[in-house]
Amino acid sequence: xxxxxxxxxxxxxxxxxxxxxxxxxxxxxxxxxxxxxxxxxxxxxxxxxxxxxxxxxxxxxxxxxxxxxxxxxxxxxxxxxxxxxxxxxxxxxxxxxxxxxxxxxxxxxxxxxxxxxxxxxxxxxxxxxxxxxxxxxxxxxxxxxxxxxxxxxxxxxxxxxxxxxxxxxxxxxxxxxxxxxxxxxxxxxxxxxxxxxxxxxxxxxxxxxxxxxxxxxxxxxxxxxxxxxxxxxxxxxxxxxxxxxxxxxxxxxxxxxxxxxxxxxxxxxxxxxxxxxxxxxxxxxxxxxxxxxxxxxxxxxx
Amino acid sequence: xxxxxxxxxxxxxxxxxxxxxxxxxxxxxxxxxxxxxxxxxxxxxxxxxxxxxxxxxxxxxxxxxxxxxxxxxxxxxxxxxxxxxxxxxxxxxxxxxxxxxxxxxxxxxxxxxxxxxxxxxxxxxxxxxxxxxxxxxxxxxxxxxxxxxxxxxxxxxxxxxxxxxxxxxxxxxxxxxxxxxxxxxxxxxxxxxxxxxxxxxxxxxxxxxxxxxxxxxxxxxxxxxxxxxxxxxxxxxxxxxxxxxxxxxxxxxxxxxxxxxxxxxxxxxxxxxxxxxxxxxxxxxxxxxxxxxxxxxxxxxxxxxxxxxxxxxxxxxxxxxxxxxxxxxxxxxxxxxxxxxxxxxxxxx
Numbered sequence: 001x002x003x004x005x006x007x008x009x010x011x012x013x014x015x016x017x018x019x020x021x022x023x024x025x026x027x028x029x030x031x032x033x034x035x036x037x038x039x040x041x042x043x044x045x046x047x048x049x050x051x052x053x054x055x056x057x058x059x060x061x062x063x064x065x066x067x068x069x070x071x072x073x074x075x076x077x078x079x080x081x082x083x084x085x086x087x088x089x090x091x092x093x094x095x096x097x098x099x100x101x102x103x104x105x106x107x108x109x110x111x112x113x114x115x116x117x118x119x120x121x122x123x124x125x126x127x128x129x130x131x132x133x134x135x136x137x138x139x140x141x142x143x144x145x146x147x148x149x150x151x152x153x154x155x156x157x158x159x160x161x162x163x164x165x166x167x168x169x170x171x172x173x174x175x176x177x178x179x180x181x182x183x184x185x186x187x188x189x190x191x192x193x194x195x196x197x198x199x200x201x202x203x204x205x206x207x208x209x210x211x212x213x214x215x216x217x218x219x220x221x222x223x224x225x226x227x228x229x230x231x232x233x234x235x236x237x238x239x240x241x242x243x244x245x246x247x248x249x250x251x252x253x254x255x256x257x258x259x260x261x262x263x264x265x266x267x268x269x270x271x272x273x274x275x276x277x278x279x280x281x282x283x284x285x286x287x288x289x290x291x292x293x294x295x296x297x298x299x300x301x302x
Numbered sequence: 303x304x305x306x307x308x309x310x311x312x313x314x315x316x317x318x319x320x321x322x323x324x325x326x327x328x329x330x331x332x333x334x335x336x337x338x339x340x341x342x343x344x345x346x347x348x349x350x351x352x353x354x355x356x357x358x359x360x361x362x363x364x365x366x367x368x369x370x371x372x373x374x375x376x377x378x379x380x381x382x383x384x385x386x387x388x389x390x391x392x393x394x395x396x397x398x399x400x401x402x403x404x405x406x407x408x409x410x411x412x413x414x415x416x417x418x419x420x421x422x423x424x425x426x427x428x429x430x431x432x433x434x435x436x437x438x439x440x441x442x443x444x445x446x447x448x449x450x451x452x453x454x455x456x457x458x459x460x461x462x463x464x465x466x467x468x469x470x471x472x473x474x475x476x477x478x479x480x481x482x483x484x485x486x487x488x489x490x491x492x493x494x495x496x497x498x499x500x501x502x503x504x505x506x507x508x509x510x511x512x513x514x515x516x517x518x519x520x521x522x523x524x525x526x527x528x529x530x531x532x533x534x535x536x537x538x539x540x541x542x543x544x545x546x547x548x549x550x551x552x553x554x555x556x557x558x559x560x561x562x563x564x565x566x567x568x569x570x571x572x573x574x575x576x577x578x579x580x581x582x583x584x585x586x587x588x589x590x591x592x593x594x595x596x597x598x599x600x601x602x603x604x605x606x607x608x609x610x611x612x613x614x615x616x617x618x619x620x621x622x623x624x625x626x627x628x629x630x631x632x633x634x635x636x637x638x639x640x641x642x643x644x645x646x647x648x649x650x651x
Binding site: 007010013014016017018021024025028029131132133135136137138139140141142 | 368371372373393396397399401403404405406407409411412419420421423424425426427428468472
């Protein structure tokens, strides 16, 4: 009675079915979908526009004490004003390599979103285990690696979509592209995002695949997400950090991701740096995915 | 891969139709090196039968089924399903079996038909085929009307039926059902029994099921294995198991005052006759056949039977006989069960 003749023999069969099952929970639920778009807008509004670091160094912040101001002639005052106005741009460019903090920060938001979206990808593994779906899938001929990789893929696709939204919003809010930006660079942005998302979600899935309670991975995620974020160059340049933090930031793959995206979108692209960024994140993705898949595999076929 | 699946008979060489389709030898699962959930279990399931694993919660039923459906690796021992070793040829096993798990595993956010297609995709069944089969299966479990509704809106019985449909999508030769009627009301339970009988009768499918309902094992299974603390204590058809206890109890009274013990004792299948307070307690095998014989014999001797009752032993008595405790008592020792369950959970993590 069993008719397996026409069935797919591919080792990858079921990958898209499982990935799409996870994605449907997101794009078919209007509220969740909308919230996932609003979230980056809120963050960008708060960090980029409301807490505008650039404004701290603006000319008005450097107003001379009144008694001092009387010692200068109007011409001198004007020159000083011009100097201070230029100073802002100099300080900003010196610290952030771009005069516009919003541009700097909104690119950091892309890494931020990648981190947050992939972190919660592990949660759906816990639910699948608790609801018995995981066991159900394990009793079918679908490959164990496919089960794990479908989770990685759905998280990756989701965060790449959100990153795309962020770029659109950031441009609308006044993101200033770098001098040698071409639309082709956007492809590079998605390439590096794909790598970092695959790496990060593999790690989180490896962490969560063993747990039967939702609380455990939640605690892990809460412990590491913000520290990982702030120990990178996403919101603040590493060169202004204390030494010990710089060391952490220098091994943090998020630093390289953010730098690559900045090189592609807002900086005067330094190709040598970009190659290093891609190599670092690429190696991270391969190692993390291997560890994640090997661990999950071992656990799933116990 | 497909060639092997097409010809498991030739490949394994030892499977004949009507032969052992599942065979377990010394199957053992130890969690965390100290918790023995299944302890050297031997049994075989014949082609086309409904084989039941009966035992209280925590007896090792689900662990056994999980080993047979290749999601748990046995600590010791072997088992083969359709001639394929469950550890060495796991993927071939997965292709020929269908599984209806204890939990409701259907995705609540998807519709009934979407869930069936998802299951089909996991088997790599082409969409064209799976759509046709989905229609057939929804018809079989009488769910066609609700196929486009989200599973979140389904009742327990509907979900059970959907699980059944999903388990049948690959046209399995063997269907594993883990507590198929757990938590269902009496009506839905009877309906589920009918589907199960239909699968055996119309499709010649072999079914392996676990249950902790005595009536269910009695009503459905061709053969039952009673499992307790990870060990099989007895295997056999429910009728035989009950008869092995020494038969039914017939209680009768006659109008006359004569002692008819001698007469009754001579009747076939009668094992023991006792006169108590003017009525006779007769222990007999096959009570339903023996009772008319007794009436007939007494009538020939000129006696009139005024009262007769027949009590058949239930599987609960069988369970009591072999494990020394009533199944219901075992079920009721909730605290012990909860404690064991906790240990099992920790062990599985």
